[in-house]
Amino acid sequence: MKKSLQDIRYSVLDLSPIKEGEEATHALRNSLDLAQHAEKWGFNRYWVAEHHSMPGIASSATSVVIGHIAGGTSTIRVGSGGIMLPNHSPLIIAEHFGTLESLYPGRIDLGLGRAPGTDQTTARALRRENMSNGEDFPEQVDELRQYFQPVEQQPVRAIPGEGLHVPIWLLGSSGFSARLAAQLGLPFSFASHFSPDNTLPALDVYRRNFKASEELAKPYAMVGVNIIAADTEEQAQFIATSMQQQFLNLIRGIPSKLKAPVSSMEGLWSPFEKATLMQQLRTTFIGTKETIAEKLQTFIEETQADELIVNAQIYDHEARLRSYELVSELMKK
Template identity: 70%
Template structure:
């Protein structure tokens, strides 16, 4: 095995993951305006790509119609790549996704990514409303993926064609929080993105599985791994920890089986969660990087050294939009060596 690279921030690419958070007292319209504003700043600061995530029946997330929001962001920017992190393919017909992303690629050529996941991105009741096959366990995901890829690059004359879509180069990524998609991405020679921002314990195992199973393809001649990370940066450690309590409250709601708008930060979480809830949330958010520029730089270098990621996708669930912008700005400055 080759010697590991040191975790040099300027040797990795940096990108943004956005769930278009709806905050307490805010509106969906304002959230989508903030999404575009963050994307425009991210482009200016030199981020590589900007991805939106598909979730449903969640009162704090405005990106459920993911392809529509991608179009909103791509139309308001000029060069940053825009895509899905991800589209939950079992929720959709592969033909519809090929047409949607074929349309996006036709409108914004060379800028659209299609990241795919195999989870529903919601609860089972909502999955039924999405007309998803509730008997599916995700094991048919490889077949759905093959069908989708065939619409973009048909190997034979088909009675059903994706127009727009056919013949277009829309990069496909596989997303995952376990080993299933890691191994599949490796076997197909596709780029892989791991959700370390909510599944940190399996990060290194999944990345190793991806690299070990990788087979060169027309898409890639060597593995390309992107890793999601919660990064909340502020001018001081204390302020960053304060801002991070909004994210902690969001996960607390999920542990309790309910969703709601993103709450404002609090001085302390101790009176909000039980010991069990605290342990569960810290396990999920254990890889989160929170702190001042100096703290964030040190932790990101360690994160890169451990994961050997080619790219890091930064997620920052911060209540105040200006503070969120500042957090991403700090990361961009660190990535440039400032």
């Protein structure tokens, strides 16, 4: 059955961007303001992501940021997109999210990834002697899920956590987590916003192998997209250069704070870098509401996504709010 823009849910993925000339304080304040607007505009959930040693991202202490956002909102679901589980003890994550669920009942999501969310040097600093390469991710997920079970005889107990229902999502940019989410009957979120080539194959793996569970009767897939919307095409293209500069610096291995937009990227990137970046950002929609609606409709038909989670790395906070407001208008029937 053909899906329209109004048939799916929309959510926010916030990397809590730290802009040049500002500090994390400003980024976190802006994140809460965006979340409050997103709640008013009808977005379904608001997720923040775990990244480390990244000058332009303020959400490294992801559980703390989730508490900050949930405490300043009242109805929107708040969660992780995601917690990089190999960086942590499953018990600690169960306790953190058990605490969040106890404070904000029925509003907390736990999205899990198996990548480090950083470089190998920082990963070693995070994990110390536990240098997991992600191969034990299924065992970690199983251990984490056990801590939420209402079994008092367990030798190790997550309190808060035990007996609480915190929805667990698996996140991925390849087929590994797609297959695991299918086997466990869990919802799956795919990072199409930076891994577009693997989107359709991973969603196919997830849907073909899905087994119904107590959590979920049928597959539920959320797909990440970058959307930079503005009232004119020219304005949208201009403000999108901040995201392009950020990805360019990541390609070069020099992550930076979010830079102000520029009139043109020509002269900033080489032809090879431009081609690489455009390929990586293929699931990026830039333009007016009307332009984006047309392209987004095609994307939804291709992916059959149940939900879109929207990332928008925009330097000016008011322009970022406006971008999400325009997206929210696409949701309305």
